[in-house]
Amino acid sequence: MQQRQTIQKQLIIATLDKLKPVKGHLSIEEIYSAIKADYASISKTTVYRNVRQLAETGTIMKITLEDGIERYDLNTHDHHHFTCTACETIYDVEIEGLVDFPQYLEENYGFVTTLTNLSFTGICDSCKSEKQ
Numbered sequence: 001m002q003q004r005q006t007i008q009k010q011l012i013i014a015t016l017d018k019l020k021p022v023k024g025h026l027s028i029e030e031i032y033s034a035i036k037a038d039y040a041s042i043s044k045t046t047v048y049r050n051v052r053q054l055a056e057t058g059t060i061m062k063i064t065l066e067d068g069i070e071r072y073d074l075n076t077h078d079h080h081h082f083t084c085t086a087c088e089t090i091y092d093v094e095i096e097g098l099v100d101f102p103q104y105l106e107e108n109y110g111f112v113t114t115l116t117n118l119s120f121t122g123i124c125d126s127c128k129s130e131k132q
Contacts (some may be wrong), residue, residue, distance in 0.1 A: 008042065008050045009059075011035050015058065016074050024073035024090035025063060025081070034107060065090065065119045084124035086131075093120065 019026055026034070032047040051072060055062040060072045065083060072088065080093045091122045101118075105111040123131075 002059050006050070008046055009054060011039065011042070012047065012050055012054060013074065014058070015130075018074060020074065025073050027069050027071050031072065043080035065117075066121070069125050080119065082120045082122065082124070086123055089105055089124060091124065 012031055012035070015031050016026060019030075019034060023030065028048055028051050032044050035042055035047060051060070054060045058076055058078065061076045062071055063071050063081060063083060064076075065071070073092070075092050080095060082091045082093045083089070084091070085127060100111045105113050
């Protein structure tokens with residue numbers, strides 16, 4: 001079933017695209033706040049419903065990291081994440097060897113798994129440079 005691209009969905013996608021370089025992966029609350037700043041009449045319920053629909057159809061990816069907060073990403077292909085413990089920005093991490101990690105676990109340990117997200121934490125390059 002084709003999903004209708006409503007104005008609200010377009011605003012959500014545009015917000016994720018615009019703020020990812022600045023804030024990383026956004027929570028629904030952050031998406032709502034950013035849209036509300038320019039479109040005062042939009043309701044929180046509308047944003048929540050549309051974000052969830054976009055995630056269900058695979059237009060955006062829902063990720064839940066160690067803090068338990070659901071965040072959303074326009075990058076929907078297999079990748080992992082790095083969270084800076086200083087600035088709390090979440091970065092996409094593409095590690096070629098980890099793509100086959102579920103297969104490795106099955107072949108070597110008999111585990112059947114779906115690797116949806118592997119998360120790393122530490123200090124990003126910007127924060128590391130600021131401390132030096």
